[in-house]
Amino acid sequence: MGTDANAAGTAPIDLTKKGHACVRLEKDGRTLVIDPGGFSEQEAALGADALLVTHEHPDHFDELRLRAAMEANPEAQIWTLRSVAEKISGAFPGRVHTVGNGDTFEAAGFRVEVHGELHAVIHPDIPRITNIGFVVDGLVFHPGDALTVPERPVHTLLLPVHAPWNKFSEVLDYVRAVDPEQVWDVHDGLLNDNGLGLFGRMLGEGGPGTGGAEHGHLKPGERVRLAR
Template identity: 55%
Template sequence: MKLTKYAHACVALEKDGVTLVLDPGKFTPEAEEAVAGAAAVLVTHEHADHFDAELISAALDARPDLVVFGPAVVTEQLGEHAGRVTAVTAGDTFTVGGFSVAVDGERHAPIHPDIPVADNVGYLVDGAVFHPGDSYHVPNALVGTLLLPTSGPWTKLSEAADYVRAVKPQRVVQIHELLLSELGQKSTAAILGEGGLTGTALTILAPGESLTV
């Protein structure tokens, strides 16, 4: 499976000519391009840096083959589109092309007691890659590659380190990085990576870079 990183929280997974795009939001300049090549779009939650309702609605209108999955608060903003938009919750499973997807996780990480906690699901694709959205939810499965948020108003390095230790992935790939400078990303990787608190390699991919997972 080929994983391509886009800016911030958006990634694409490609296998046998089928592509899934996860969290194409308004912080991702390449989101429209990514969605144009996708068989399915998977959204973890409704925050704008993960979910561009206008972009996805336009893609659904233009492409009768596109399907979208997300929590109900996301799918309600898109409409049914003849059954091509599906609300998912923790415990659900579905397939797209040759991909199998398990939904795990329910809530966004707390930001502040005064800010409501959003619904947030994570996606485990082919039992290999886990995208947690904005959470440190530990999936009930082995994970080969963990997509790890490294910046945001809810993130904390000590919690991120404990999260990686709990998941025990073979590899960590940074996502949700836009609030960090280049120096900040490198510093975070040093703290969380193989020589730091987790003992697990942390990969930083520039937008458009890919690797095989």
């Protein structure tokens, strides 16, 4: 999966699944980490040249993990929305950048686009917070805690497969709305093996399927190469 030639000329990206919603992307000797939160490994952010955080919930944003990565690499930088930047920017002047929907930037050699503005509704009694998603190198999209459909083609979707704010029919309809070529599960830290198996069947040949996208699941620490 994901080993065909890259028609756009972008170098392939090696994606390593970390705990829950965190992924590590590596290209040309540089590393970008998205959402190293409290359900991820303690070392999930270490070694990063760039860090992206989609929103402030602790399963996506863990200040201690970010601080460890920033202190280990004095050149590392963070790109995130205002609510997170306000919590950590004082400790790392000039190294924490606030971004929002529609912004584009380069982070450690990766081209990044920002899509989305709000977290999905958990319950009407719970105020909505801000949330942004990131398209990296025009190749892979991490939506954070939202079902954002970017106004651009998505090759590889990192799918938030299980959360208090979604149900399976919404997950499936979201994949079909984005219409990616391939899907890898994220946001699965609350699922046991039974739950992972069920979602795998429902998104695969044993269920309604994804509408044509190739679906896969990675265990923490497993790696796959992404290329067009």
